[in-house]
Amino acid sequence: MTTTDPAPPLAVDVQDVAVHYGRTRALDGVSLTIPPGAITGLLGRNGSGKTTLLSLLAALRRPTRGRVLVGGKDPFDDEALMEQICLVRESGDVLADEPLAVNLRYLASARPAWDEELAGRLLDLFELPTKTAVNKLSRGQRSAFGVIAGLASRAPLTMLDEVHLGMDAPSRYAFYDVLLEDYIAHPRTIVLSTHLISELDKLLEHVVVLHRGTVLLTSDADDLRARGAAVTGRAEEVDAALSSAGALTVLAERSLGGTKQVTVMGEGGALPRSTVEGLRDAGLEIGPVELQDLFVHLTDTRRPAGAGAEDHTGRTR
Numbered sequence: 241m242t243t244t245d246p247a248p249p250l251a252v253d254v255q256d257v258a259v260h261y262g263r264t265r266a267l268d269g270v271s272l273t274i275p276p277g278a279i280t281g282l283l284g285r286n287g288s289g290k291t292t293l294l295s296l297l298a299a300l301r302r303p304t305r306g307r308v309l310v311g312g313k314d315p316f317d318d319e320a321l322m323e324q325i326c327l328v329r330e331s332g333d334v335l336a337d338e339p340l341a342v343n344l345r346y347l348a349s350a351r352p353a354w355d356e357e358l359a360g361r362l363l364d365l366f367e368l369p370t371k372t373a374v375n376k377l378s379r380g381q382r383s384a385f386g387v388i389a390g391l392a393s394r395a396p397l398t399m400l401d402e403v404h405l406g407m408d409a410p411s412r413y414a415f416y417d418v419l420l421e422d423y424i425a426h427p428r429t430i431v432l433s434t435h436l437i438s439e440l441d442k443l444l445e446h447v448v449v450l451h452r453g454t455v456l457l458t459s460d461a462d463d464l465r466a467r468g469a470a471v472t473g474r475a476e477e478v479d480a481a482l483s484s485a486g487a488l489t490v491l492a493e494r495s496l497g498g499t500k501q502v503t504v505m506g507e508g509g510a511l512p513r514s515t516v517e518g519l520r521d522a523g524l525e526i527g528p529v530e531l532q533d534l535f536v537h538l539t540d541t542r543r544p545a546g547a548g549a550e551d552h553t554g555r556t557r
């Protein structure tokens with residue numbers, strides 16, 4: 241490999257990891273893998289352990305128990321490997337009193353694959369003032385700076401921890417476009433921790449859901465989408481077809497005028513093909529399930545543990 245060859249995307253392997261902050265178990269018995277060269281969504285409710293997990297992958301802390309491997313190696317105390325790992329957090333790891341331009345020069349010197357041209361293009365896109373100190377920027381401007389730091393680093397493992405949360409909608413959608421375009425041109429492992437699941441749905445290729453410090457689910461995103469379907473049609477036709485469709489779990493219902501969309505999930509895994517065909521034969525439109533609906537269902541703490549499947553009227557079968 242010459243010095244100009246980009247480093248390959250890095251895989252992540254987390255083995256039976258625990259992180260305890262005093263009596264708080266931020267992570268407990270967490271084992272998961274993150275595939276190299278894919279965009280992974282790290283999802284979880286507030287306090288589920290996302291930031292703690294990312295800080296382990298970036299070698300900012302050691303686990304209380306277990307092993308973290310990035311590209312097959314322990315990143316802790318491995319400077320060459322740490323250069324390949326970029327974590328951008330909303331709190332920002334920046335020279336807060338220094339102007340943006342100084343921060344960008346620092347990043348360019350610290351990141352082997354830093355792309356000056358991309359950084360400049362994003363500065364223009366987000367209209368950031370380069371002479372202003374970071375601590376004088378608005379929240380949205382600081383978020384945009386975090387996005388620039390993450391994307392222009394082109395790190396083989398790039399992790400953005402809710403960094404785009406403070407950006408307004410046009411800026412966020414511009415970010416998603418640039419992220420996808422740059423990821424296709426320069427494949428790397430990207431992990432996005434986010435609460436804005438519906439906005440990112442189509443970008444995600446792999447999903448990890450943490451819940452109360454444990455792994456609730458880890459899956460290829462398309463396999464997850466195939467567990468359910470969004471069924472749309474005239475309200476009475478949707479109701480009639482679903483009531484004779486067998487055991488299904490209703491994730492969400494939306495109505496507009498006489499039209500209804502019900503998002504359903506098959507019991508214990510994928511939705512049977514025969515069920516989908518039956519609904520289609522009834523003249524209903526079948527679309528993919530939204531990850532947001534699955535996420536809300538899976539992490540709904542109001543649902544009693546071990547509750548049976550519900551039909552579309554909410555009755556347990």
Ligand SMILES: Nc1ncnc2c1ncn2[C@@H]1O[C@H](COP(=O)(O)OP(=O)(O)OP(=O)(O)O)[C@@H](O)[C@H]1O
Pocket residue numbers: 261264265266284285286287288289290291292293
């Ligand atoms: N430095 C710390 N000291 C003590 N407890 C902590 C510390 N950092 C996190 N925790 C606790 O660990 C748990 C996991 O926190 P973490 O920040 O990893 O969650 P998160 O999923 O990123 O949450 P959010 O979505 O709200 O940002 C929480 O209960 C939190 O209160």
